Amino acid sequence: MQWYLKVLKNYVGFHGRASxxxxxxxxxxxxxxxxxxSLLDNFANTDNMISGIYGLLTLLPLIAVGVRRLHDIGKSGWWYLISLIPFIGTIILLILACFKSEDHENRFGPVPR
Incomplete structure (x- = not known):
């Protein structure tokens, strides 16, 4: 849970690296x-309103941690835009997120510990 809260606290932090x-x-x-x-929405019959609001609230932190993750492997944050390509772009982005971190300090900052 500490990782989740750490990302939420740094929700507009597009600089640096994320492990x-x-x-x-x-x-x-x-x-x-x-x-x-989503289960709560189904039981309450709210047409995904609760999960939709949550999704909007966590969209910016999700993008920020994704950009920092790309920085950790030495890629520019602009690579995140590849996710705009339907289906294939998201798969490529998830594969990039699986790559091993660079072992040394790079242009985006020190190695996250």
Whole structure:
């Protein structure tokens, strides 16, 4: 849960680097919360209003941690725009998020610990 809160606190931080653990733990917890809120929406018959609001609230932190993750592997944050290509772009972005971090300080900052 600490990784999730760390990303939320740094929701507009597009500078620096994010480790694989930070990115994937946020992604996992976010997916679980979205799933649970979708279930709540179905039981409350609210037409995905609750999960939609949550999705909008976490959109900026998700983009920010994705950009920082790209920085960690030495790519520019502009690579995040590849996700605009339907289906294939998202797959490419998820594959890039799986790459190992650069072991040394790069132009985006020191190695995250």
């Amino acid at each position: 694989r653990t930070e990115f994937w733990m946020f992604f996992l917890i976010n997916a679980i919360i979205t799933f649970l809120l």
